[in-house]
Amino acid sequence: MTQTHKTQTPVLKTQVAIIGGGPSGMLLSLLLSKEGIDNVVLEQRSRDHVLARIRAGVLEWGSVELLRRAGVGARMDRDGHVHNGTRVAWQGEHTMLIDSKKWTGKSFMAYGQSYVTEDLYAAVSEIETPVLHDVSDVQLHELTGASHVTFVQDGVAQRLDCDFIAGCDGFHGVSRQAIPASVQKNYEKVYPFGWLGVLSETPPLPDLWYVQHERGFALASQRSAMLSRYYVQCPITDRVEDWSDERFWNELIARFPPEIGSAIITGPSIEKSIAPLRSFVTEPMRYGALFLCGDAAHIVPPTGAKGLNLALSDVYYLWRGLTQHYQQGSDTLLDRYSEVALDRVWKTERFSWWMTSLLHVFPEQSSFDHRTQAAELNSILASEHAQAWLAEQYAGFPVEDWG
DSSP: OEEEOSSSSOEEEOSEEEEOOSHHHHHHHHHHHHTTOOEEEEOSSOHHHHHHOOOOOEEEHHHHHHHHHTTOOHHHHHHOEEESOEEEEETTTEEEEEOHHHHHSOOEEEOOHHHHHHHHHHHHHHTTOOEEOSEEEEEEEOTTSSOEEEEEETTEEEEEEOSEEEEOSOTTSSTGGGSOGGGOEEEEEEEEEEEEEEEESSOOOSSOEEEEOTTOOEEEEEEETTEEEEEEEEETTOOGGGOOHHHHHHHHHHHSOHHHHTTOOOOOEEEEEEEEEEEEEEEOSEETTEEEOGGGTEEOOSTTSOHHHHHHHHHHHHHHHHHHHHHHOOOHHHHTHHHHHHHHHHHHHHHHHHHHHHHSOOTTOOHHHHHHHHHHHHHHHTOHHHHHHHHHHHHOOOOTTOO
């Protein structure tokens, strides 16, 4: 990053401006820096705030390999928990293993997103790539011309000139909003319920569990040997204050088959929140010098644990395109970025929507609908072809040109 003072406003220069210091922005920064491509990360929140955010914790094997390739896999490999499948329960008695290892040869890793972010911050700090926190009034300019970003830090207005901008600033960020409405098309589905999540310092169940129950969906996940993450479907109108620890644990255990529920170890919650569910895609994912990554371009309901993994595949596509541009002088991959990324996005959106529809209770559902949900699960259990299909979807769609 270079700095000039031709005007009263300090002018910084870089090759790639990255908006957003979450895991996708930091991974892109790290990968670009390792290729010798200058970049600057702008993050609205403080570093402590970013690192404290509780998010997903299941990594597809492609994501595991990409993090290793970036040089941040050591703690993940040491502390993460490798799983060969995920278990599903329904009607209080039936269970099934989504055996991704058997049908696809791929495992996945239970490793919290907060840990991924910590690892990325440590790596980026070590190579001293600029990460500017607590910036405000971020605005993107001249996306089809002399692209630059303006922002305020410590009360000082600044300008960052750049060749490209990576919008990694999430669903509510400024990047997507910078694309003219005339060229943008949005697709959205909002679900009529939320997930109440609890983090507790208790030993998790040995397996990940998805539970379909007439009272609503439930999920058992894990972060480490002494850190568990559990969820129950709840009305979107509920507040966290409505759910005492006792009420949560009682409801969670009631939705599990008795032999599984009895193995859940309860304890005081250390974090509790309600997350709304939505499916969202914006097209295109590129406008001029701006490329959208992750939640800035798409949201999936958390059923299936695809959000972070989808963001990391975006990062991979953008990283390889920018590397080709600077090292080979070709824009072939950058020109295909939106097309290639959206192909994987829509396949993943469809799977996450399908899983959500299959495992949750919707307000408008009839007894007929509940029985057909159970029948669909029973039909998958009875068919190895269906189990293989489900495992392929759950393991994650191929990433073009991976290697």
